[in-house]
Amino acid sequence: MTSHEKSTRKGWALSGPALLWTSLFFLAPMGFVVAVSFWRRVGGTLDRTLTLDNYRTIFEDDVFTTALRSSLEVVLITVVASLLVAYPFAYILAYRVPARWQRPLLILAVLPFWTSYVVRSYSWLLVLAKNGVINQAMMTSGLISSPITLANTRLATVIGFVHFFTMLVSLTIYASLTQIPESYRKAARDLGASPVATFLRVTLPLSMPGVVVGAFLTFVLAIGDFITPQILGGGNELLLPQAIMLQVQRRGDFPLAAALSVLLLVVVGAVYAVFARRLSLERR
Amino acid sequence: MRRSVVVAFVALALVAAACGDDDTGSTSASEATELNALVWCDHTDPALLAPFEEANNVTVNVKDYDGTGVALGILEQSQPGEWDVFVVDSVDVPRVVEAGLMAELDPADYPWDQFFADVDLPGTHYQNGNLYAVPEKFGYNTIAFNNENVPIEAMRDVESLWDPAYAGRIAVYDYYIPVMEQVAISLGIEPAAITAADLPAIEQRLMDLKPHVSLIGDVVTVQTALATGEVDIIVGGGEFVTGVLTAENPAFDWVLPEQGGIRWQQAIGVMADSNRKELATKFVQYIVSPEGQARLATSSCYWAMPANSQATLTADEKAVLRWDEQPGFVANSDPYFIPDADLDAAMLDVWTRFLQG
Known part of the structure; x- marks a missing residue:
């Protein structure tokens, strides 16, 4: 046996448990979901004849096309807003804050993640309520004369998402920024580049891996999230996860729910395919 | 080594015993x-x-x-x-x-x-x-409300729900059967007499209500909305929503409209x-x-x-x-009417569009 063959065998042996785990608990269930998506619910029973009916329903019924469009809109707004908030924070943390303060600040930044996701959503509901902190502050300061509707809206869902994901994006951007050698920016300045030009032509391009990874993670986590839109959105619009739950809880229509889940997977897969080349925190 | 193996077996046996069948109907003592x-x-x-x-x-x-x-x-x-x-x-x-x-x-x-x-x-x-x-x-799936902000006389008339004065102040309990049956009653349709032919009128009535609706949610969600002042009215609510809250705030109230309701x-x-x-x-x-x-x-x-x-x-x-x-x-309420599978599916379609609308 050559050393290459030995190395290959060792590689398989070491990755075997992980592959087995993934096959048993991800690929097999996912395969089952895909199979079920081609079945049909007839009355209270499952018709296992393969059909595209569920997919036809999804693309012909306004409820589902609207749910898909709304999901994409909410998630894209979330990704952009999270990046706009996270980038300056990560930049200041990486380049303006003394090294000894960076770690404590990072811990403070991730502190909200130590609380339950559901508790955080309900907390936001109280903050955004008509008699919540924001409305009370604006009324006290005379900015508004009567409470404005913030809770139970798409805006509330986006605010909740941005709060949850800004810190995640900050971490990935911070990791990218700290990998950029100081000499690169110094060289740009020595060659006469202004601070803005240095940022736009050196720092920003080199930090893009962190931006892309953070944006992708935000997209994946937000588009499949059921809790935040349910609690903060007030059930006023159906996003894709809500549409899936509706099929499971109300109709018991698992084939249609499976087809919607496959659609969700395809959307995430398509986004991954677009950004796959850049999905690494290492600079290239 | 051998001793540790024995200890491990004993520990496993104890854990197994502790986690064993807790079916309370399986032992004579528990019976x-x-x-x-x-x-x-x-x-x-x-x-x-x-x-x-x-x-x-x-x-x-x-x-x-x-x-x-x-x-x-x-x-x-x-x-x-x-x-x-x-x-x-x-x-x-x-x-x-x-x-x-x-x-x-x-x-x-x-x-x-x-x-x-x-x-x-x-x-x-x-x-x-x-x-x-x-x-x-x-009890009743009817109208729950805050009587400090909404007069009970108004809530005794189900038509008030469509009054623009209550726009943005309404939560809807997310259970399609009683709420749609309540809407049917407002149209003069007996819940037990609902057919697929009635659904367009019920859907239109629901869609007319939607601009007034602040949120649609489960019992806890609508209860929280009423308690925090986010809404003043819960459609589909009743004593089962407000009863436990009354000790904290006696203003949380409920009533059956004169047109009738669902029991x-x-x-x-x-x-x-x-x-x-x-x-x-x-x-x-x-x-x-x-x-x-x-x-x-x-x-x-x-x-x-x-x-x-x-x-x-x-x-x-x-x-x-x-x-x-x-x-x-x-006397003025109808027991839940459970539709057959086809009507149930059609009602759920209407409700889904209401949620999305």
């Missing part, structure tokens, strides 16, 4: 001291169970569920004889009887002369001439394969007794009217439940 009940959450209140447990030197193990479908799933996965008592929506009694889940009861064991008129529902609690479940609690009812019975039918029957008798009914009506999970008119409630508790208005409310 004498325990009773297992599958219930709605109002029966999990220790204040309700304690008097029975003390009087009979027994532990009542309760598991709560939130829909008959869920309960049937639990029963399907249980061992025969595991459950002794089953609390179920009255409208679902026929199907659980048909499934062979309920034991026949002796009508002489229960105080029929004390039950409110019209809540005995002989057509559902009796099947093939035999009694299978006893009415224990009822829900719970019943309690003994499981067909229970090994402790005698004790289970005693528990059912306790629940429908005046004392049990008072405790059930004011359960910490949710309040509602006791089926027994002799329930030992205080005057304040009766006021919260609008006790004096019950004869009129019962």
Whole structure:
């Protein structure tokens, strides 16, 4: 046996448990979901004849096309807003804050993640309520004369998402920024580049891996999230996860729910395919 | 090494023993001291169970569920004889009887002369001439509101919900059957007479309401919205939403509109394969007794009217439940109408568009 063959065998042996785990608990269930998506619910029973009916329903019924469009809109707004908030924070943390303060600040930044996701959503509901902190502050300061509707809206869902994901994006951007050698920016300045030009032509391009990874993670986590839109959105619009739950809880229509889940997977897969080349925190 | 292996085996044996079969119906010791009940959450209140447990030197193990479908799933996965008592929506009694889940009861064991008129529902609690479940609690999917911000006179007229004055101040309980039936009543359609041909009019009426709706959610969500002042009105709510909140804020109120409303009812019975039918029957008798009914009506999970008119409630508790208005409310309300599968699917389509709209 050559050393290459030995190395290959060792590689398989070491990755075997992980592959087995993934096959048993991800690929097999996912395969089952895909199979079920081609079945049909007839009355209270499952018709296992393969059909595209569920997919036809999804693309012909306004409820589902609207749910898909709304999901994409909410998630894209979330990704952009999270990046706009996270980038300056990560930049200041990486380049303006003394090294000894960076770690404590990072811990403070991730502190909200130590609380339950559901508790955080309900907390936001109280903050955004008509008699919540924001409305009370604006009324006290005379900015508004009567409470404005913030809770139970798409805006509330986006605010909740941005709060949850800004810190995640900050971490990935911070990791990218700290990998950029100081000499690169110094060289740009020595060659006469202004601070803005240095940022736009050196720092920003080199930090893009962190931006892309953070944006992708935000997209994946937000588009499949059921809790935040349910609690903060007030059930006023159906996003894709809500549409899936509706099929499971109300109709018991698992084939249609499976087809919607496959659609969700395809959307995430398509986004991954677009950004796959850049999905690494290492600079290239 | 060998010693540590032995220690490990002993530890494993102890863990296995500790985690072993805890099926309370499987040992003779537990048979004498325990009773297992599958219930709605109002029966999990220790204040309700304690008097029975003390009087009979027994532990009542309760598991709560939130829909008959869920309960049937639990029963399907249980061992025969595991459950002794089953609390179920009255409208679902026929199907659980048909499934062979309920034991026949002796009508002489229960105080029929004390039950409110019209809540005995002989057509559902009796099947093939035999009694299978006893009415224990009822209430309404109607209109709950904050009476400091909304006058009760307005809420007695269901048309007020479409008044622009209440735009943005309404929450809707996310349960399509009673809410759509309430909307049908507002259109002059009897719930039991709803057909697919009525759905476009009901949908239009719902869509007209949507601009006034601030949120649509489960009981806890709409309850929270009312409690925090986010909304002033809950469509589909009732005493089961506001009763537990009244102690904190007496302004939380409910009423049945003059046009009518939807009445829900719970019943309690003994499981067909229970090994402790005698004790289970005693528990059912306790629940429908005046004392049990008072405790059930004011359960910490949710309040509602006791089926027994002799329930030992205080005057304040009766006021919260609008006790004096019950004869009129019962007469002016329709029990839940459960549509057939096709109509149910069509109603759900309408509701889905309402959620999305």
